[in-house]
Amino acid sequence: MTSPRPSLDATQLGAYFALIEASSLLKHAVEQQLREAGDLSYVQFQLLATLGDSPTGSQRMTDLADGVVYSRSGLTYQAQTLEKRDLVTRTQSSDDERSTTVTITDEGRAVLATVFPGHIAVLDDLLFAPLSRSDIETLADILARARDHMRRTPPRSAAPRRRRKTTQAP
Amino acid sequence: MTSPRPSLDATQLGAYFALIEASSLLKHAVEQQLREAGDLSYVQFQLLATLGDSPTGSQRMTDLADGVVYSRSGLTYQAQTLEKRDLVTRTQSSDDERSTTVTITDEGRAVLATVFPGHIAVLDDLLFAPLSRSDIETLADILARARDHMRRTPPRSAAPRRRRKTTQAP
DNA sequence: GTGATGTGCTTCGGATTCGAAGCAACTGAG
DNA sequence: CTCAGTTGCTTCGAATCCGAAGCACATCAC
Numbered sequence: 001m002t003s004p005r006p007s008l009d010a011t012q013l014g015a016y017f018a019l020i021e022a023s024s025l026l027k028h029a030v031e032q033q034l035r036e037a038g039d040l041s042y043v044q045f046q047l048l049a050t051l052g053d054s055p056t057g058s059q060r061m062t063d064l065a066d067g068v069v070y071s072r073s074g075l076t077y078q079a080q081t082l083e084k085r086d087l088v089t090r091t092q093s094s095d096d097e098r099s100t101t102v103t104i105t106d107e108g109r110a111v112l113a114t115v116f117p118g119h120i121a122v123l124d125d126l127l128f129a130p131l132s133r134s135d136i137e138t139l140a141d142i143l144a145r146a147r148d149h150m151r152r153t154p155p156r157s158a159a160p161r162r163r164r165k166t167t168q169a170p
Numbered sequence: 171m172t173s174p175r176p177s178l179d180a181t182q183l184g185a186y187f188a189l190i191e192a193s194s195l196l197k198h199a200v201e202q203q204l205r206e207a208g209d210l211s212y213v214q215f216q217l218l219a220t221l222g223d224s225p226t227g228s229q230r231m232t233d234l235a236d237g238v239v240y241s242r243s244g245l246t247y248q249a250q251t252l253e254k255r256d257l258v259t260r261t262q263s264s265d266d267e268r269s270t271t272v273t274i275t276d277e278g279r280a281v282l283a284t285v286f287p288g289h290i291a292v293l294d295d296l297l298f299a300p301l302s303r304s305d306i307e308t309l310a311d312i313l314a315r316a317r318d319h320m321r322r323t324p325p326r327s328a329a330p331r332r333r334r335k336t337t338q339a340p
Numbered sequence: 341g342t343g344a345t346g347t348g349c350t351t352c353g354g355a356t357t358c359g360a361a362g363c364a365a366c367t368g369a370g
Numbered sequence: 371c372t373c374a375g376t377t378g379c380t381t382c383g384a385a386t387c388c389g390a391a392g393c394a395c396a397t398c399a400c
Contacts, residue, residue: 018313023193024239025320069194098378130319143188149300150195
């Protein structure tokens with residue numbers, strides 16, 4: 001596992017706090033803009049954006065949930081509300097009866113388009129304004145590595161049994 | 171991909187997504203650890219940590235809310251639940267009758283101490299593991315600048331910045 | 341003083357969130 | 371084929387969250 005440590009040093013602490021604070025502040029600001037511009041919550045926007053970004057405009061529920069780091073039940077709820085507003089449709093997959101495919105509608109894309117300019121403006125003003133070109137590149141690189149690492153690191157405890165493969169049986 | 175006109179470039183988009191994703195993933199992981207180790211939500215931990223970090227162990231409600239980027243009503247709720255568990259106390263300020271001072275108790279500090287090692291372990295494993303010393307320094311620097319900028323940028327949606335200002339000596 | 345505002349916190353109502361449990365369809369070993 | 375275990379999604383209950391409204395104290399003109 002990990003070697004026990006009494007505490008983080010000042011730099012680590014600074015990075016951690018800055019990460020949490022900056023993302024919180026940004027999220028709040030963005031959320032407000034989205035609410036005003038298109039009556040969307042942040043998750044709803046993320047879902048629409050993810051779908052809009054997909055080549056087919058569709059995703060399975062589970063993949064969508066994993067993509068935006070969201071619980072499945074939470075996604076069910078949001079998919080329902082988006083469906084009520086006709087921003088997405090939900091259809092059964094033909095090859096797997098259990099699976100639901102969520103697809104963005106033209107109206108969904110329209111809302112996305114309405115909201116996007118303001119979204120970008122907020123990002124420019126709040127996140128990018130105080131950063132140089134090279135800062136942004138560096139930031140993207142470092143955070144991408146951290147994200148990728150977290151994505152591939154299994155959640156602590158509650159490990160679902162892997163019967164074989166790389167695991168050595170006790 | 172993304173729409174051509176009002177879009178961000180790939181690097182900006184990457185930085186933004188990585189920021190949101192990384193912080194979400196980290197927050198989820200930390201939240202789980204805190205729940206298991208000390209039955210604390212992330213906000214509750216943030217509040218205790220903020221108070222514990224304060225020289226007096228106390229803060230005004232409003233300052234506390236601003237510190238952790240949280241709504242006032244939300245803070246009232248959490249302060250109540252923390253008070254029920256005797257992790258903090260709430261007292262009226264003497265100089266301002268309206269003001270409530272929240273103070274961490276010894277028990278609160280104890281919980282904090284219980285939870286801290288695991289918290290750090292998660293950070294080490296998930297956030298810092300894939301990063302070099304210099305990465306962490308750079309990250310801290312860049313994000314601190316972004317955070318400071320956001321902190322000092324108008325928290326209100328008051329004036330839509332893209333509009334022409336009509337504010338001239340009323 | 342006195343009223344008009346401003347500030348600090350709580351209450352209220354409604355929306356959102358998650359984990360656990362439930363259901364149905366799939367899969368694999370025998 | 372058949373049964374046990376998985377997987378995909380939803381439902382359920384309870385916790386958490388926010389904004390708006392409300393209350394009480396403070397402060398500022400005058």
